[in-house]
Amino acid sequence: MDQMVNIALPKGRLGEQVYDMFREAGYECPDLMEESRKLFFENEEKGVRYFWVKPSDVAVYVGRGAADIGIAGKDILLEHQPDIYELLDLGLGKCRMMVAAPEGFHDNADMTLRVATKFPNIAKRFYAGKSRDIDIIELHGSIELAPLLGLSDVIVDIVETGGTLKANGLVQIEEVLPISARLIANKASFKFKTAAVERLTEALSEIVQKREGKE
Numbered sequence: 001m002d003q004m005v006n007i008a009l010p011k012g013r014l015g016e017q018v019y020d021m022f023r024e025a026g027y028e029c030p031d032l033m034e035e036s037r038k039l040f041f042e043n044e045e046k047g048v049r050y051f052w053v054k055p056s057d058v059a060v061y062v063g064r065g066a067a068d069i070g071i072a073g074k075d076i077l078l079e080h081q082p083d084i085y086e087l088l089d090l091g092l093g094k095c096r097m098m099v100a101a102p103e104g105f106h107d108n109a110d111m112t113l114r115v116a117t118k119f120p121n122i123a124k125r126f127y128a129g130k131s132r133d134i135d136i137i138e139l140h141g142s143i144e145l146a147p148l149l150g151l152s153d154v155i156v157d158i159v160e161t162g163g164t165l166k167a168n169g170l171v172q173i174e175e176v177l178p179i180s181a182r183l184i185a186n187k188a189s190f191k192f193k194t195a196a197v198e199r200l201t202e203a204l205s206e207i208v209q210k211r212e213g214k215e
């Protein structure tokens with residue numbers, strides 16, 4: 001049986017930080033950071049095979065077993081609830097899911113609150129927990145525009161530096177949840193490649209602890 005561990009890395013800056021952690025943990029793959037259009041790389045000696053995939057698709061690859069493990073944001077995991085194991089919080093890609101609104105916004109509890117978001121399930125659960133009646137307006141980007149154009153009252157979106165909100169005259173109202181990148185595993189892979197996956201998780205966990213100790 002193929003004992004190589006197939007790893008779905010999220011393409012982009014987060015993926016590069018994640019790969020850096022794998023490299024530090026002893027799972028380097030020298031040609032991976034080379035400028036090229038290639039999307040998969042392997043280091044047979046280390047038993048790893050990496051794929052660059054769109055960040056929001058990592059959980060799909062892992063959920064269906066096309067990748068044994070991968071790195072996905074907690075936002076995606078909570079929104080889509082894929083049937084995977086969450087093995088480790090990598091402490092990378094930290095940001096917050098927030099409710100934001102135009103400055104001066106006042107919530108009128110007698111009215112249905114119109115919420116624009118890329119994360120309808122997270123937003124629905126958040127407001128259900130507060131028994132607040134809402135109308136979800138699902139968008140796929142530039143969420144900050146919605147309240148400015150009267151399409152929604154508030155937005156539920158990811159805030160990292162706060163720069164996008166500020167540039168559009170929006171302010172943070174309340175936190176929905178904190179977010180960070182998680183190491184996830186396919187359930188069958190975890191069963192059949194236990195030793196390899198656990199060794200990798202343990203090595204990454206040591207790096208996370210070392211880095212957190214330095215913070």
Ligand code: PRP
Pocket residue numbers: 140141142143144157158159160161162163164165
């Ligand atoms: C995310 C998010 C915000 C922005 C927050 O969007 O939806 O718009 O980043 O970052 P900041 O607090 O540092 O400004 P993304 O860049 O993923 O683009 P999108 O609008 O296409 O989703």
